[in-house]
Amino acid sequence: xxxxxxxxxxxxxxxxxxxxxxxxxxxxxxxxxxxxxxxxxxxxxxxxxxxxxxxxxxxxxxxxxxxxxxxxxxxxxxxxxxxxxxxxxxxxxxxxxxxxxxxxxxxxxxxxxxxxxxxxxxxxxxxxxxxxxxxxxxxxxxxxxxxxxxxxxxxxxxxxxxxxxxxxxxxxxxxxxxxxxxxxxxxxxxxxxxxxxxxxxxxxxxxxxxxxxxxxxxxxxxxxxxxxxxxxxxxxxxxxxxxxxxxxxxxxxxxxxxxxxxx
Numbered sequence: 001x002x003x004x005x006x007x008x009x010x011x012x013x014x015x016x017x018x019x020x021x022x023x024x025x026x027x028x029x030x031x032x033x034x035x036x037x038x039x040x041x042x043x044x045x046x047x048x049x050x051x052x053x054x055x056x057x058x059x060x061x062x063x064x065x066x067x068x069x070x071x072x073x074x075x076x077x078x079x080x081x082x083x084x085x086x087x088x089x090x091x092x093x094x095x096x097x098x099x100x101x102x103x104x105x106x107x108x109x110x111x112x113x114x115x116x117x118x119x120x121x122x123x124x125x126x127x128x129x130x131x132x133x134x135x136x137x138x139x140x141x142x143x144x145x146x147x148x149x150x151x152x153x154x155x156x157x158x159x160x161x162x163x164x165x166x167x168x169x170x171x172x173x174x175x176x177x178x179x180x181x182x183x184x185x186x187x188x189x190x191x192x193x194x195x196x197x198x199x200x201x202x203x204x205x206x207x208x209x210x211x212x213x214x215x216x217x218x219x220x221x222x223x224x225x226x227x228x229x230x231x232x233x234x235x236x237x238x239x240x241x242x243x244x245x246x247x248x249x250x251x252x253x254x255x256x257x258x259x260x261x262x263x
Contacts, residue, residue, distance in 0.1 A: 071118015149239025
C-alpha cells in the first residue's frame with residue numbers, strides 16, 4: 001500500500017488502521033516549514049491518494065510540535081526575487097487547493113502548535129479539520145506584504161462569514177484552536193493529548209462507511225468551493241502579483257529581524 005508513496009522525501013506515511021492512510025509533514029526540526037520540495041509534494045500527493053484503491057480515508061498531520069509554520073524564508077525569498085520560481089509557485093498554489101478539493105477520499109486534519117501559511121491551507125481544506133486547544137492558527141499574508149491568496153478567499157467566508165474573514169485576514173489576527181472552533185473555522189477542537197486519537201477515530205469511522213456515498217457527498221458539498229473558483233483564482237493571482245512588489249521585501253526582512261514591519 002505504501003509503495004506508491006516511496007518517492008516522497010519530506011512527507012512520512014503510515015497506515016494506523018485498515019484503509020486509513022496517515023500523512024505527516026516531516027520536517028520537525030524546522031517546525032515543518034515548506035521547502036519548494038515540500039510544496040510540490042503536498043500539491044501532488046492528493047492525486048496519488050485519489051488513485052489509491054487501498055485508501056478510504058486520510059489523516060494529514062505534522063511531525064513534532066507544529067503542524068506547519070508555512071514557507072521557509074529562503075523559499076519566500078526565491079519567490080520574491082525570481083520570476084520563474086514565482087510562476088511555478090503560483091501554479092502549485094492553485095493546484096494544491098484544487099487537488100485537495102477534488103480528491104475523492106475524505107481527509108481529516110490534526111493540527112497542533114503553529115499552523116500558518118501553506119500549512120494552514122492544507123489543514124483547513126481538510127473535510128474534517130481538528131485543532132488542538134493550544135494550536136495557534138494565523139493567515140499572515142498581509143503581514144508579509146502580499147494578498148491573502150492560497151485558501152483564504154475560497155474558504156474563510158464560507159466557514160466563518162465575510163465580516164470575521166476580513167477581521168482575521170486583513171489584520172493577521174492569530175486564533176487558538178478553541179477560537180477557531182467557536183467561529184466555525186475548524187470542525188472540532190480537542191484537548192492537546194486527544195488530538196491523534198480524535199483524528200484516527202474519525203478516519204476509521206469514515207473508512208468503515210459506505211465509500212461511494214461518502215465520496216459523492218464530499219464531491220457535492222465541495223461544489224460550494226468550486227463556485228468560489230473565480231474569486232480564488234483572482235486572489236491567488238494577486239498574491240503572486242504582490243510578491244513582485246516592494247512590500248514583501250520589507251515583510252520578509254522584518255520576520256528575519258524579528259521586528260514589526262515598516263511598510
